[in-house]
Amino acid sequence: MLKLYYAPRTRSVRIRWLLEELGLEHELERVEFRPQTSAFAQATPLGKFPVLADGDSVIGESGAILEYILERYAGGRLAPAVGSPRRGEFLQWVHFAEGTAFPPLGVMIWHGLYLGNADQIPLAIDSARERAHSALAVVENRLASRAYLLGDDFSGADIMLGFTLAAAQFLGVLDERHPNTLAYLGRLTERPAFQRASAD
Ligand SMILES: N[C@@H](CCC(=O)N[C@@H](CS)C(=O)NCC(=O)O)C(=O)O
Helix, strand or coil: CEEEEECCCCCHHHHHHHHHHHCCCEEEEECCCCCCCCCCCCCCCCCCCCEEEECCEEEECHHHHHHHHHHHHCCCCCCCCCCCCCHHHHHHHHHHHHHHHHHHHHHHHHHHHHCCCHHHCHHHHHHHHHHHHHHHHHHHHHHHHCCECCECCCCHHHHHHHHHHHHHHHCCCCCCCCHHHHHHHHHHHHCHHHHHHCCC
């Protein structure tokens, strides 16, 4: 059975949400998240959240885990088929969520919440906030004419970005200046699978 190393409010929510959307049987291995001042120090097999174990395979990186589960277990749901023309946009948004939109938020979290030294590096924090806003502007524009990132249909890319947007909202970066994005986040968080995945 799939085993997810999980802690609430970490990126492991993405994978729990995906498993709930797909109705896939899984085991949640709850591990306490401990804010640390060194990386890879969490008590999971790879030192971070999330980690998925599938038999002998142990996989990290939420985007990689999402793609793996979709390819192996989703039966064509929640993503355009591998090799299809629409696959490119899907991959773009999966990776945008973690590789482009999250990093400036990560700087704010790392220095603001974990190291507690944000007030000593105001220029770096301001720059991170500015880059976060630029990324949100891209999302806001994308959602001007679409209900979800790929159009009318919810996909795994929305799961990836949903977590990033929740973090942006928590940090005060996502606000009423982004009405399309706020409405979209509302649509995502209303989903029963999201509610089940984030109940705790
Ligand atoms: N790019 C990775 C980031 C994983 C990550 O940094 N997870 C955080 C929790 S949301 C964590 O475990 N932090 C502890 C650490 O970095 O040691 C992913 O998408 O899975």
